[in-house]
Amino acid sequence: MKKEIYLNKIELLKKWAYAYYVMDNPIASDEEYDKLYHEVLEYEEKHPEDTVSDSPTKRVGGVVRDEFSKAKHIKKMWSMEDVFTSDEVQEWIDRLVKNIGEVEYFCEPKFDGASLNLLYENSKLIKAITRGDGIIGEDVTDNVKTIRSVPLSIDYSGLIEIRGEVVIPKDDFEIINQERIKEGKTPFANPRNAAAGGLRQLDSSKTAKRRLVFYPWGLGENSLEYNNLSKKMDYIYNLGFLRPPYSQECKTIYDIESFYQFLISKRDEIPIMMDGMVIKVDNITKEEQLGYTVKYPKWMCAYKFPAIEKVTKVNAITLQVGRTGVITPVAEVEPIEVDGATVSRATLHNFDEIKRKGLMIGDSVILIRSGDVIPKITKVLTDRRTGEEKEIKRPINCPTCGSELLDEGTLIKCQNMDCPDRVVNSIIHFAKKGCMNIDGLGSKIVEILVKENKIKDILGLYSLTAKDLEGLEGFKERRIKKLLESINSTKGVELSKLLNAMGIEHIGAVASKSIALEFGLDVVDVTEEELIAIDGIGKEMASSFVEFMRVNREFVLKLFEIIKPTVETKVEVIDNPFKDKTIVLTGTMSVSRTIIKDMLEKLGAKVSGSVSKKTDYLIYGADAGSKLTKAQKLGVKNISEEDMNKLLKK
Numbered sequence: 094m095k096k097e098i099y100l101n102k103i104e105l106l107k108k109w110a111y112a113y114y115v116m117d118n119p120i121a122s123d124e125e126y127d128k129l130y131h132e133v134l135e136y137e138e139k140h141p142e143d144t145v146s147d148s149p150t151k152r153v154g155g156v157v158r159d160e161f162s163k164a165k166h167i168k169k170m171w172s173m174e175d176v177f178t179s180d181e182v183q184e185w186i187d188r189l190v191k192n193i194g195e196v197e198y199f200c201e202p203k204f205d206g207a208s209l210n211l212l213y214e215n216s217k218l219i220k221a222i223t224r225g226d227g228i229i230g231e232d233v234t235d236n237v238k239t240i241r242s243v244p245l246s247i248d249y250s251g252l253i254e255i256r257g258e259v260v261i262p263k264d265d266f267e268i269i270n271q272e273r274i275k276e277g278k279t280p281f282a283n284p285r286n287a288a289a290g291g292l293r294q295l296d297s298s299k300t301a302k303r304r305l306v307f308y309p310w311g312l313g314e315n316s317l318e319y320n321n322l323s324k325k326m327d328y329i330y331n332l333g334f335l336r337p338p339y340s341q342e343c344k345t346i347y348d349i350e351s352f353y354q355f356l357i358s359k360r361d362e363i364p365i366m367m368d369g370m371v372i373k374v375d376n377i378t379k380e381e382q383l384g385y386t387v388k389y390p391k392w393m394c395a396y397k398f399p400a401i402e403k404v405t406k407v408n409a410i411t412l413q414v415g416r417t418g419v420i421t422p423v424a425e426v427e428p429i430e431v432d433g434a435t436v437s438r439a440t441l442h443n444f445d446e447i448k449r450k451g452l453m454i455g456d457s458v459i460l461i462r463s464g465d466v467i468p469k470i471t472k473v474l475t476d477r478r479t480g481e482e483k484e485i486k487r488p489i490n491c492p493t494c495g496s497e498l499l500d501e502g503t504l505i506k507c508q509n510m511d512c513p514d515r516v517v518n519s520i521i522h523f524a525k526k527g528c529m530n531i532d533g534l535g536s537k538i539v540e541i542l543v544k545e546n547k548i549k550d551i552l553g554l555y556s557l558t559a560k561d562l563e564g565l566e567g568f569k570e571r572r573i574k575k576l577l578e579s580i581n582s583t584k585g586v587e588l589s590k591l592l593n594a595m596g597i598e599h600i601g602a603v604a605s606k607s608i609a610l611e612f613g614l615d616v617v618d619v620t621e622e623e624l625i626a627i628d629g630i631g632k633e634m635a636s637s638f639v640e641f642m643r644v645n646r647e648f649v650l651k652l653f654e655i656i657k658p659t660v661e662t663k664v665e666v667i668d669n670p671f672k673d674k675t676i677v678l679t680g681t682m683s684v685s686r687t688i689i690k691d692m693l694e695k696l697g698a699k700v701s702g703s704v705s706k707k708t709d710y711l712i713y714g715a716d717a718g719s720k721l722t723k724a725q726k727l728g729v730k731n732i733s734e735e736d737m738n739k740l741l742k743k
């Protein structure tokens with residue numbers, strides 16, 4: 094390869110990386126990217142003298158150091174004044190107006206991360222410095238080079254300081270914490286800590302793994318001639334930086350307040366944790382007229398969001414029994430309002446987590462709630478202990494049925510199949526959509542039926558009579574008829590659906606399908622080895638399945654006898670564009686999505702409910718919503734129903 098070709102390849106790689114990491118709009122496949130990347134790497138290994146410093150191959154890290162050297166910011170990195178209420182915003186504005194008259198404001202989300210200053214000289218990134226005390230910070234350049242959304246070179250000559258926030262998207266934060274829990278490490282309390290920690294790794298290849306993202310929010314040293322901050326920031330975004338999902342120019346407190354409320358309403362949707370909104374005077378001459386206090390610029394403030402972290406007290410631990418018998422401890426806390434909702438319980442997952450956190454009854458804790466996530470205890474405030482706290486003991490007997498529990502370490506299980514909680518939860522699972530889909534059999538009804546001794550297990554559903562239901566609360570003649578009909582209509586259902594409905598631990602819809610196809614009604618006698626031989630079935634799944642069949646053999650055979658499930662036949666699928674692909678369907682299609690799902694499955698596709706990086710195609714109909722957006726973001730190929738039909742006709 095000639096040097097010129099090498100340089101061209103670098104340019105192409107940068108363009109693809111920009112489209113992927115900054116624009117969220119991939120223009121090349123991963124395979125193409127990897128191929129080109131390796132060609133470049135190979136050339137660089139042979140010709141180190143030609144290697145350019147901003148080559149995308151320089152982003153993998155690998156620099157290990159003992160400590161960080163200190164580095165000075167050219168212009169001071171100020172912190173911000175916090176305001177918490179609409180009244181305080183009004184006071185802040187009144188002070189401004191008194192000094193400089195009416196002005197316009199530039200508002201944007203305030204992301205919860207670690208502040209960073211990037212110094213570019215003659216278009217190259219030469220230094221990345223943490224905020225530190227605002228004057229001197231730590232030089233984390235090697236680490237920052239691994240962050241894909243930080244351009245290593247920009248189209249700007251001279252010296253410029255670009256300030257912004259290093260953050261971790263919420264989903265990635267969850268993944269990182271799950272990995273930490275698996276490794277026996279303490280999970281991070283919030284994305285900010287994880288981001289700051291990632292930035293300060295002594296080994297830069299560790300930073301590379303932290304999935305950090307950089308959003309610029311301001312400038313230090315620069316010679317841009319715009320007189321509006323919003324214009325300057327527009328210029329910066331166009332240099333190849335991430336643009337915040339929303340920003341707004343506001344004229345009045347009403348505009349400010351409504352944009353603030355808008356951002357709060359988007360709090361769950363925006364993939365980055367926000368802790369407020371930044372309000373800045375947009376006119377730069379006016380900013381300079383206003384100047385600074387000792388601590389803050391007078392021309393900007395952070396209008397903080399209501400806290401989603403609160404301190405409360407754990408009053409008790411209660412135990413829930415799930416359908417598989419697993420006991421989940423739940424912390425009953427002193428009710429508090431968090432982000433507009435009253436919270437009185439928080440999940441603790443299992444007893445190992447209680448031990449890891451060192452939680453005791455009576456402890457003060459930090460509780461976090463974000464979006465639809467169940468509130469979690471992130472920290473135990475041990476220094477607030479009074480000595481009255483009580484140890485949380487691992488339970489020995491089932492809280493519902495009293496039978497002796499099986500303590501497997503991480504999981505503690507009630508093994509009594511007739512345990513009322515297990516029965517109720519397993520019937521709820523059996524009846525739900527995607528399983529047997531029994532209309533009219535919701536969780537409330539199941540609870541009543543079990544409590545009133547009308548049924549004691551899943552089989553009981555099939556011997557229910559109208560007489561059994563008469564007189565039960567809320568049961569009129571029509572409702573009784575409908576429920577019995579929908580129970581009856583599950584007879585003859587596909588075997589895979591019935592297996593899924595049994596609620597076997599670790600066995601979901603996809604696994605049920607492949608097991609049903611492979612073994613038909615012989616599933617009751619299948620061995621672990623036979624199961625593991627199936628694509629997609631691991632050891633844990635296999636042993637859970639075999640154990641379930643061993644314990645529940647009679648029950649399963651009876652269920653087969655009553656329901657007479659349809660055994661789906663495995664047909665060798667001819668080659669087609671969807672064979673072995675993972676597909677997600679969304680939006681309104683010309684026929685019901687179930688019909689399309691069945692058709693695709695017959696073609697050998699796996700149809701899944703949610704979009705992930707593993708999805709090969711998203712097929713959309715009219716009015717497609719968030720799944721399409723997510724697919725586009727992840728770079729998943731998305732095609733319309735029409736495109737799908739065209740591909741099939743080929």
Ligand SMILES: [Zn+2]
Binds near residue numbers: 414492509512
């Ligand atoms: Zn029990």
